[in-house]
Amino acid sequence: MEKSVIVKDVAKRYKLYSKQSEKMLDLILPKSFGEEFFALRGVSFEALKGDVIGFIGVNGSGKSTLSNIIAGIVPPTFGGVEVKGQSALIAVQSGLNNNLSGRENIELKCLMLGFTKEQVKTLEPEIIDFADLGKFIDQPVKSYSSGMKSRLGFAISVTIDPDVLIIDEALSVGDKAFAAKCLDKMNEFKKQGKTIFFVSHSVGQMKEFCEKALWLEFGKVKEFGKIEDVMPKYEAFLKEYKAMSKKEQKAFRQKGADLQSAYDPTKN
């Protein structure tokens, strides 16, 4: 099978400043100010064409950072990502302009993605059909519910026919019927050999749809493999984590946070 996404030693550093002046000094002076924090600590994996990979992990483990980096929205601090073809990210906040109508947003987004006027004309009815917003398509997006917004965002992203699709929690706001429609569409993509990344807290949706799972813990890959192998371990971990006392949970998180601030990308 052909590789479609190669992620190699990706680390993402954020700086935590306790006050604005620190940020300023860090920018101007050669000395480093503020505390370093690594949202990702050397993540490496490869995805093949037709793979459907679920990102799992507790809050703050780096799932969204990783999806943003694969989508090309955020640059990695260290390491590199190679994506064959075009990628599209679908998130709950899908970057729609609130003052424009749904239809205008479709045109605007397609234009910004580099489609020509003629291409936009053929895509528009398809998107409107998929989003199924009825009369609301000509209303400003600010009057939409969060479900409607994500439907529109989803419709645009799937209709532009990307090679790599990253879905970040976007299905959790839609209703059952729309989720089913989306799953259908994604199964179709799967058959066409597109690579799909799926971020969700719903273990059920994950099991139903994904073939592989990437388990992130404190910005590092804990486990990567077939979903049947990884998921039971993850569920066992969740159970164990929930059973911990408040104090133990805190100590566990603290240990992770320490690892994330002490990470040195040159040593690994």
Next chain:
Amino acid sequence: MKFFLTVLLPNASDGMVPMKALITVIKEQIDHFYLIQRLAMYEIKSINNNNYLGLAWELLNPAIQLSIYWFVFGYAIRRDEPVEGVPFFHWLFAGMLVWFFVQPALLHGSKSIYTRIKMIAKMSFPTSAIPSFVMFSKLYPHFILLAIAIIIFQFTGSPISIYYLQLPYFLFATVVLVFTINLITSTLATIIRDVQMIVQAVLRMLIYVSPILWVSFSLPDFVQTIMRINPLYYLIEGYRAAFFNHNWYFIEHWDYTIYFWSLMFVLLWLGSILHVKFRNQLIDFL
């Protein structure tokens, strides 16, 4: 000084030729010209969709400002005395015409990147197109206003002449000025948000130190020279020369023309280096 040093002294490793950034930025504007125009149109729509009068505000606002400035600076202070034979209202209108474009374009231009980058980061067009489509969204109303001004001047004693031919030149120079400043301020404002505040403060001051509302000819020569450092002076006087003064301003003041374009070149050069250097990291500064 780390910040400025890293900007101005490109490290040898990335092999950045000093001119390369400038060429990149200009090429991006040309390659994405159609898209920039379309985005500007959506920008105009998006701003005015909320108001009942919609696009009419693009003209109502200037009309209100123009009449109050005429009342205070023309009627109340000058008793409507003409400026070198030009009716004060005409003189004021020509100056405000430039200001009505430059002021909102600079103000919105400086916030253009950090308010939009989240949405635009993944799109297949360069970040340098963001300040420029915001500028073009202010240029279209300027065209309409310009047309109205020409019609008013035509029928109230300052008819169209051969000197109108220099209007496109000064229009182009204004676009270059706004683009250059926006490129710098929008990049800096994303990194340091305070820059936005500085832009606001400077704009508030700029209308009074530019020859828009009051006549500066009676001031001592050295004060006038200092005022000419402001490149807006060149543009406003250029517009006025085209409308009423019947001279070829950019040739007659050739030394001022050289100053203006040298300044533009240096600023655009620095702005391009700054922008190209930081554009991949801008999203991390949000």
